Amino acid sequence: MLFSAFKNQLPTPDEALKGRPEPAFTVPGRHTVLGNPLEGPYPEGLHVADFGLGCFWGAERKFWETEGVWTTLVGYQGGHTPHPTYEEVCSGLTGHTEAVRVVYDPARVSYGDLLKVFWESHDPTQGFRQGNDVGTQYRSAIYTHTPEQQREAESSRDAYQPVLQRSGYGPITTEILPAEGRPFHAAEGYHQQYLDKNPGGYCGIGGTGLSCPVGVAKVDG
Template identity: 75%
Template sequence: MTPRLPSREEAIPGRPGPVYTVPDRHTVLGRPLTGPYPADLEVADFALGCFWGAERVFWRTPGVWTTLVGYQGGHTEYPMYEEVCSGLTGHAEAVRVVFDPALLSYGELLKVFWEAHDPTQGHRQGNDIGTQYRSAVYTHSPEQSATALASREAYQSALNARGLGAITTAILPAGPFYPAEARHQQYLDKNPAGYCGIGGTGVSCPVGVDPA
């Protein structure tokens, strides 16, 4: 049976505020996990499967200032991990990427995103099945949205040339981002042999595509 996103009426009721605290510092980069961030930095949000492996891809990318994992795109306010895994919150497992645009463009960050996972799989990534593992880009400005849409079109052309399927990635304005529990932050730094279920298609994504 194909996983289905719940409606707002079907979603688990939320909470008025968080029920756990988030660590102050990134265990790898040593910088604050949550904002406010320095004014010369930008924020990008991505969902591409299990957030443990996805976060590691981004913290290893030069120009990234900090990362944190959380829940985004659903209905339930301040959800917990087990609730997100039930599929009844509507949230995706997401990574917030804070980056220095003087060192790393948003287009280059999208290249990392596309190449790190298979965006054609719908509500799954590899053996991880469920709406929480869907592919999505949550944008923070009209410029990010235009760049993401152009990048998706360019990557679809690259996938078509290799005989691969249609991209299922949603590109939507960013809504609330709820940081995940402390045990999930930089999980693969604390558990180097831990599970990582994401993997790319092997198709390179063009960079520097002009928005239509």
């Protein structure tokens, strides 16, 4: 089946679903926990970071609980299909991964802090899966917005790799690419802050238990 084939390999642009010129749905206005707008434009002085680390329900919660984060929203990134739906992303035929957009105050939390949360909240060595979640949409990814973010993300990966290797893990498979040319498409409203609306819901996020030697992030609670 075509669906099965693209659970374990990325489609080419020609193979990807064609998508649509506008989103097929609207996104809620405000974050249910933080109370701030989900989509931009954001206040001056805030920075944006994009991460994929498996199921975005649990991943988003990791970041909204981090001190200095102003808002978060979940979506789809790194693929070819314009304005995809969840069902399309799950087919493997869009090329996207489930991602979290993190809008943060750099005076309160650094990009290095966020990278520490990212690396320690999942296993970045699993390729097209995260735990029991299998498919290209669960791959580990960092999409950077500045050359400084790119350098810091790559440096943090290089610092974390020997830590993982000493404990028997394989190579990091995280893709680290510029966000430019890889637009972030917000997910449907029911996915936004899903674990706040459904506290007993599925999370799917679990780290290796190994500390990444970057950042000093603090998580509330």
